[in-house]
Amino acid sequence: MAKAVNQYRADLREIRFRLYEQFHLDELLGQPPFEEWDVEAVDMIIDEVYQFACDKIGPTNRVGDEVGCRLVDGKVITPPGFKEAWDALYEAGYRNVSAPEEHGGAGAPFSVGIATEEFLAGANVAFAMYPGLTVGAAELIAAFGTPEQVGRYVHNMFSGKWAGTMCLTEPHAGSDVGAATTKAIKQPDGTYKIEGTKIFISAGDHDLTENIIHMVLARTEGAPPGTKGLSLFIVPRDKLTGGSNDVTVGGIEHKMGINGSATCVLNFGENGNCVGELVGTEECRGMSQMFRMMNFARIGVGVQGMAVASAAYLAALDYAKERKQGPHVSKWKDPTAPKVPIIQHPDVRRMLIDMKARVEGIRALILKLCAHTDRERLLAGKDDEQAAYHKGQVDLLVPIVKAYSSDQAFRVCETAIQVFGGAGYLRDHPVEQYLRDSKIFSIYEGTNHIQAMDLVGRKLPQRGGAN
Numbered sequence: 001m002a003k004a005v006n007q008y009r010a011d012l013r014e015i016r017f018r019l020y021e022q023f024h025l026d027e028l029l030g031q032p033p034f035e036e037w038d039v040e041a042v043d044m045i046i047d048e049v050y051q052f053a054c055d056k057i058g059p060t061n062r063v064g065d066e067v068g069c070r071l072v073d074g075k076v077i078t079p080p081g082f083k084e085a086w087d088a089l090y091e092a093g094y095r096n097v098s099a100p101e102e103h104g105g106a107g108a109p110f111s112v113g114i115a116t117e118e119f120l121a122g123a124n125v126a127f128a129m130y131p132g133l134t135v136g137a138a139e140l141i142a143a144f145g146t147p148e149q150v151g152r153y154v155h156n157m158f159s160g161k162w163a164g165t166m167c168l169t170e171p172h173a174g175s176d177v178g179a180a181t182t183k184a185i186k187q188p189d190g191t192y193k194i195e196g197t198k199i200f201i202s203a204g205d206h207d208l209t210e211n212i213i214h215m216v217l218a219r220t221e222g223a224p225p226g227t228k229g230l231s232l233f234i235v236p237r238d239k240l241t242g243g244s245n246d247v248t249v250g251g252i253e254h255k256m257g258i259n260g261s262a263t264c265v266l267n268f269g270e271n272g273n274c275v276g277e278l279v280g281t282e283e284c285r286g287m288s289q290m291f292r293m294m295n296f297a298r299i300g301v302g303v304q305g306m307a308v309a310s311a312a313y314l315a316a317l318d319y320a321k322e323r324k325q326g327p328h329v330s331k332w333k334d335p336t337a338p339k340v341p342i343i344q345h346p347d348v349r350r351m352l353i354d355m356k357a358r359v360e361g362i363r364a365l366i367l368k369l370c371a372h373t374d375r376e377r378l379l380a381g382k383d384d385e386q387a388a389y390h391k392g393q394v395d396l397l398v399p400i401v402k403a404y405s406s407d408q409a410f411r412v413c414e415t416a417i418q419v420f421g422g423a424g425y426l427r428d429h430p431v432e433q434y435l436r437d438s439k440i441f442s443i444y445e446g447t448n449h450i451q452a453m454d455l456v457g458r459k460l461p462q463r464g465g466a467n
């Protein structure tokens with residue numbers, strides 16, 4: 001088994017340049033709702049989370065890839081070190097940097113939350129999916145749940161006591177989510193019996209938390225076909241009163257990458273005993289509600305791309321400074337000339353600058369989206385026209401961020417292997433894992449073609465084309 005050492009590195013100077021010099025985060029600090037935050041506090045949290053990611057999460061990356069998740073007696077066992085990393089993450093509070101204070105978060109601007117999320121995803125992208133999905137599910141219940149549901153679930157999820165998932169995909173309903181056939185049958189007490197199979201569910205089962213709260217799209221009796229007939233349900237793995245809620249793991253997938261993330265087949269109600277709660281009070285609102293979590297997750301996939309691409313670039317840069325091979329190009333026919341680090345070769349420099357440009361392009365795009373999110377919050381209720389403009393920019397940028405970042409990340413990782421030469425093809429260096437991990441980014445959370453359809457079919461015509 002690989003040694004548990006950290007191989008992750010990030011470029012904090014670049015991140016600060018984007019935050020302050022390009023997107024002027026400092027102009028927002030000190031103003032409501034960010035009155036608790038100043039430049040010093042932002043710099044401190046960036047330094048702290050980066051150090052934490054290198055110390056506590058980075059060492060789990062290689063081991064997580066090699067050992068992967070295992071299904072033992074119907075339960076998923078995560079790789080060595082994941083449980084300790086989870087506990088340390090929630091004890092430090094670093095997953096909730098920009099979460100609302102009423103839910104135990106630090107209330108930082110979204111830009112700061114995303115800057116720190118880059119470190120968690122870069123240190124171990126498979127591990128970071130468990131807390132990422134949990135925050136998304138908690139925010140979904142906070143936004144659309146009844147006050148009782150918010151009270152029952154949200155705090156326990158933001159605190160890391162319980163985890164969360166998103167359950168859309170079924171064997172015949174992938175990109176075509178509206179083809180889902182999972183059933184929700186209303187019971188006299190107002191709850192629903194859930195029956196059906198979901199596939200490819202990330203973090204669908206694991207040993208990191210006491211319970212897992214599944215957010216499940218299902219169709220009530222008599223509901224119309226397609227996405228309009230889907231409702232959203234809260235389905236705990238274990239009943240809150242104790243005992244199984246008839247959610248079983250049908251299997252886990254063996255994948256090309258993100259091996260530390262459990263990708264599960266989940267069977268709901270095989271014995272007719274799976275109980276779900278409708279989110280809110282209205283049926284057939286599921287797809288629009290789930291879109292909140294999907295938008296959040298699509299930004300999250302963009303961050304995954306940025307994080308892994310940046311890590312791959314920096315690994316290649318370090319290697320290029322150390323590896324000596326051949327003389328300088330001006331003396332290339334002189335066998336007695338001193339050997340130089342490969343970074344001095346023009347073609348290696350071309351590859352490095354190409355990678356750097358792509359990584360910085362992704363980061364600029366993502367932090368632009370964040371800057372609009374923060375300005376929308378700042379202006380809400382003060383200048384509604386400007387707030388609507390910023391919201392429109394966010395809506396427009398979500399599919400672009402997801403698709404551009406994921407496509408570019410895979411290319412950057414491929415170039416990183418090329419910079420390493422033969423060494424990059426070996427497991428001794430992290431770049432081959434980065435390449436395998438990054439391929440999924442353009443597929444899940446809606447393939448990049450689905451993002452293109454979202455951009456052209458939904459986002460461009462919004463607000464009469466004013467976005």
Ligand SMILES: Cc1cc2nc3c(=O)[nH]c(=O)nc-3n(C[C@H](O)[C@H](O)[C@H](O)COP(=O)(O)OP(=O)(O)OC[C@H]3O[C@@H](n4cnc5c(N)ncnc54)[C@H](O)[C@@H]3O)c2cc1C
Pocket residue numbers: 166167168169173174175176199200201202203255263440443444445446447448449450
């Ligand atoms: C590792 C992993 C983790 C995942 N995690 C989750 C999760 O947590 N929760 C969850 O619900 N799902 C999850 N998924 C499922 C994922 O979101 C789907 O795989 C994805 O949406 C694509 O669906 P599909 O695999 O059925 O491909 P298909 O929908 O069959 O698509 C195959 C190809 O056809 C293209 N295509 C499909 N429809 C159209 C169209 N109308 N026009 C043009 N092209 C089209 C697609 O772009 C793609 O290239 C995960 C998948 C994987 C592999």
